[in-house]
Amino acid sequence: MLERKNIEFPLWRKKVDKSLFGYNGTTIPNWACDMWKLPETFADVSSKKDEGSIVKINFNSTLYDGWVTSAKKGRRSPAYRLWYDESLSLELKHTFLMSYMRSLETNLSSRKTTDIEKTIPFWEFLDIEYDSSKRLFKFCAYYTQEPSFPELFKRLVQSSAIQRIDDEIANKGEARIHKQDWMLRSALPLQQGAKNVIYTLIDTRNKLIYIGEAVDLVKRLSANYASIPHWDYFRYDVLPDVFAPHRVTLERMIIRDLAALLPNKKHDNNICISEYILANTKIDS
Missing domain, CATH: 3.40.1440 (GIY-YIG endonuclease)
Known part of the structure; x- marks a missing residue:
């Protein structure tokens, strides 16, 4: 696979797994936090309600609302998390169809993520860059696995049956x-x-x-x-x-x-x- 040539800012190439689809956000690894100097901006931001948490996310030329928060309680070092709105979460599910379906299978079964990745072996990657001057994250699908039945899978993601399964997994009881x-x-x-x-x-x-x-x-x-x-x-x-x-x-x-x-x-x-x-x-x- 050819490496991208349009990388502008420090890059985190995230392996796509169920963590990307759960709760509309993803934890940022410590090395990426240091690379992007997130502690300088978000060290004291613990809630999305804090205006200091607000960022933007660019994915496929569309801007989405995002938030960065820091969790310190009970931790040796703060854990930083990037949150995004529901509309971006849906776009990521559309883009990484195979990983999303596999994540549903993981949550519905008793198998661990590592086990199901061995049973259904493929990997997809999301490139994440951060422009600190604009408080802007740039998402780019670096590699996606072609679904066996692409049109069927795209429609299934939007179906009410899949949405209800997603709610059940996320314990959305309301x-x-x-x-x-x-x-x-x-x-x-x-x-x-x-x-x-x-x-x-x-x-x-x-x-x-x-x-x-x-x-x-x-x-x-x-x-x-x-x-x-x-x-x-x-x-x-x-x-x-x-x-x-x-x-x-x-x-x-x-x-x-x-x-x-x-x-x-x-x-x-x-x-x-x-x-x-x-x-x-x-x-x-």
Whole structure:
């Protein structure tokens, strides 16, 4: 592999492992802290709430928010950690797909990281530079492992099933709604595992929109819809399990809200904000 020629600042070439994906941050090794002279700037910064922790991170020509903190309690020398926002974490999962999937496998199994790296042997690397004058970290994917099924893996990273597994591993116990972007109808088979959802269907040719709820998204949308048979796009939100008893109530509320804004078969006293027509026929008064 050819060495990069555009390195501008002192470099840490980090082997990509599960530490990169957990908790939206990574611990910085002591030698890199010294190389970047982080103690001079961040020695007394212990919280992301401290304005002194704020940095920027450049990855693929996009700037992301970041923070550097120092943890001293119970340590012979402070531990420095670089934090980044959720959007960058998602981009890293997309870029290092194979390492991310392997990290999920590690956390779901009883095997240690070293064991699974022997079982599934490959390595990916992230180059990290730091421009102290601008408080700017530069991320660059130095080496990535090509996934066996690249398009499938890319879509899986965004899927609600993977997001829920990620939450489970990270012990995110609070009620979280996993929201999905618009997808073509052809993407429906890839949504296996999407349970307890509220979904939206769009027919872009006939200007129709439909709201529904389902225990199992794929099973529900595989059926024919008389109200909107030619839908071509869909999106959905996965509700937390505690909302399951209230799923239908939430669906009815959303339908009624849209009925106040779109033409429909039941209500005339609406303020139309779009040429789309609400295709639902069961609309509360």
